[in-house]
Amino acid sequence: MTATQNSAPLQIPGRDGYSVHVNDFSLWYGNFQALFNVNINIKQGIITSMIGPSGCGKSTMLRSLNRINERYGNVKTTGSITILGKNILDEDVSVATLRKSVGMVFQRPNPLPISIFDNVLFGLKSHTPSGYHSKRELEDLVEQSLSEVGLWSEVKDQLKRKATELTLEQQQKLCIGRLLPLKPEIILMDEPCSALDAAGIERIEALIGGMRGRFTILMVTHNMAQARRASDECIFMLMGEIIEHTPTLDLFMNPVHEKTAMYIEGRYG
Amino acid sequence: MPDSTRKTRVNKSLLSDRFEKPIEWLIKICGWSSLAALTAILIFILKGAGPMISKINWVEFFTSTKWVPSPGTGNEPHYGILAMLVGTLSTTALALLISVPLGLAAAVYISEFATGKVKEFLKVLLELLAAIPSIVWGFIGLMVLAPLIQNWFGVQQGRNLLNGGIVLGLMSVPLIVSLSEDALRAVPDAYREAALALGASKWEIVFRVLFPAARNGLLAAVMLGLGRAIGETMAALLATGHANQIPSAITDPVRTITATIAAEMGEAPKNSDHYHVLFILGLVLFVITGVVNVVADLVIKGTKKHV
Numbered sequence A: 001m002t003a004t005q006n007s008a009p010l011q012i013p014g015r016d017g018y019s020v021h022v023n024d025f026s027l028w029y030g031n032f033q034a035l036f037n038v039n040i041n042i043k044q045g046i047i048t049s050m051i052g053p054s055g056c057g058k059s060t061m062l063r064s065l066n067r068i069n070e071r072y073g074n075v076k077t078t079g080s081i082t083i084l085g086k087n088i089l090d091e092d093v094s095v096a097t098l099r100k101s102v103g104m105v106f107q108r109p110n111p112l113p114i115s116i117f118d119n120v121l122f123g124l125k126s127h128t129p130s131g132y133h134s135k136r137e138l139e140d141l142v143e144q145s146l147s148e149v150g151l152w153s154e155v156k157d158q159l160k161r162k163a164t165e166l167t168l169e170q171q172q173k174l175c176i177g178r179l180l181p182l183k184p185e186i187i188l189m190d191e192p193c194s195a196l197d198a199a200g201i202e203r204i205e206a207l208i209g210g211m212r213g214r215f216t217i218l219m220v221t222h223n224m225a226q227a228r229r230a231s232d233e234c235i236f237m238l239m240g241e242i243i244e245h246t247p248t249l250d251l252f253m254n255p256v257h258e259k260t261a262m263y264i265e266g267r268y269g
Numbered sequence B: 001m002p003d004s005t006r007k008t009r010v011n012k013s014l015l016s017d018r019f020e021k022p023i024e025w026l027i028k029i030c031g032w033s034s035l036a037a038l039t040a041i042l043i044f045i046l047k048g049a050g051p052m053i054s055k056i057n058w059v060e061f062f063t064s065t066k067w068v069p070s071p072g073t074g075n076e077p078h079y080g081i082l083a084m085l086v087g088t089l090s091t092t093a094l095a096l097l098i099s100v101p102l103g104l105a106a107a108v109y110i111s112e113f114a115t116g117k118v119k120e121f122l123k124v125l126l127e128l129l130a131a132i133p134s135i136v137w138g139f140i141g142l143m144v145l146a147p148l149i150q151n152w153f154g155v156q157q158g159r160n161l162l163n164g165g166i167v168l169g170l171m172s173v174p175l176i177v178s179l180s181e182d183a184l185r186a187v188p189d190a191y192r193e194a195a196l197a198l199g200a201s202k203w204e205i206v207f208r209v210l211f212p213a214a215r216n217g218l219l220a221a222v223m224l225g226l227g228r229a230i231g232e233t234m235a236a237l238l239a240t241g242h243a244n245q246i247p248s249a250i251t252d253p254v255r256t257i258t259a260t261i262a263a264e265m266g267e268a269p270k271n272s273d274h275y276h277v278l279f280i281l282g283l284v285l286f287v288i289t290g291v292v293n294v295v296a297d298l299v300i301k302g303t304k305k306h307v
Ligand SMILES: Nc1ncnc2c1ncn2[C@@H]1O[C@H](COP(=O)(O)OP(=O)(O)O)[C@@H](O)[C@H]1O
Pocket: A029, A032, A034, A052, A053, A054, A055, A056, A057, A058, A059, A060, A061, A072
């Protein structure tokens, strides 16, 4: 076991320094087991990256944390995932509320085919009764959210424009920005830069870095250099198992496990 | 190995080069031929209407309800279509009132909620419904709906505006459902997933994501449904009561333009005034559907700008 996993996760509701505890979590797609007894504790407020070869279950793990995986219908799980002191796999959990606290950014930017303005407020409107916020408050929220992702100055005169007409980089920024009105605790990102060019990657990484401290960010990436640049802790997965979870520098400089070392060298050598 | 793959690629591009031009032409011809067909139909109707276009009293035509196309000898004919116009528009409006909510709801259910066997079953059922000939729908209006309406509303005549609206509405439901379902299915799944991940419920996704995203396709579905209702003849003839009057209640019998043409074309002597006037009725229908389509187009363009 690795350094972060040697003590049993604390089960105190609320703040224990961790945002997510995954305990003995296994997942099957039909008869195919994609995750094997996963145990992870994700520290609050830092950026944790997940690396591993394609098909090792990174997306599956990530998509289990907001239960978006369930839409495939053939998914079965065992174990528990504790977020904000509650096992999110329990029957009585409202997935809508869960997804309010656990936002997600996808590989392919997926703004909704409505206006930029409405995209930013889409989530909020799902979670508040209509008329709850004044028009003024909503406008302020949109400005704040778009400013935070560095999009405001570019789009402030075209808020009514269809969001799908933006460039991919702008779309991805919008997809991050539209999570902010919900004040999520955790933001999941599944290869958020893989559709972008080098300059775009740099700007999005800077944006994610700037969110450190206020959100717990869990980011899947196929790019080891990115994991190294942008994350505080790193998780290495292989064939549905967690091999190693340590501070990022340690993982790259002094990998504990043979497999980790092989993976890192294989890619670098 | 690399050599042979290059070869096939070259062959492929040669092949597509050779076919590109003819295919382009074929598509062009198809496009233009639909315009040609439309023009031909218009010419045919205008020719059929012939001398009556200038002879007819157009003011009376649109403002009078008096329809006496073949009076006995010595009497003046009257060509007033106001009642039929109202009849056509009111049955169509009622039909849409029924078919649009029903059709959209069914399409949403099939595309977003039903799964597996239920979904397959519903799709087959829909195809069967779409294949029912209009005369059978007319019979349903005549034999099933008419007595029911007589009982429920306590009216003499069960064949009326309500009956016609229901029958025409139900008739256009399968068309609206299958076209709407296509439009909904064409919405990329990434949108559903994005909304779901923001905590939206399935219903919110339907109203706040799918409807805006599929708007054009849904509107097209409604327009074709409307076209079906407005253009339907046999069912309209049997279900409406075919009474040339402006209805004052939903249970009043009415008469549609299509049913009038169908009922009178056989008895009007060829090239008589009556015969020509029936073509003018056809022209009126042609214009109504044309206007509806143009308005729909403008609506689509207008909303595009705003969203
Ligand atoms: N919806 C699904 N149904 C069945 N198998 C799936 C599904 N999604 C992913 N898998 C399988 O689960 C494994 C892990 O996939 P994934 O989590 O997408 O890997 P990664 O994101 O690390 O590339 C793969 O073998 C993949 O084929």
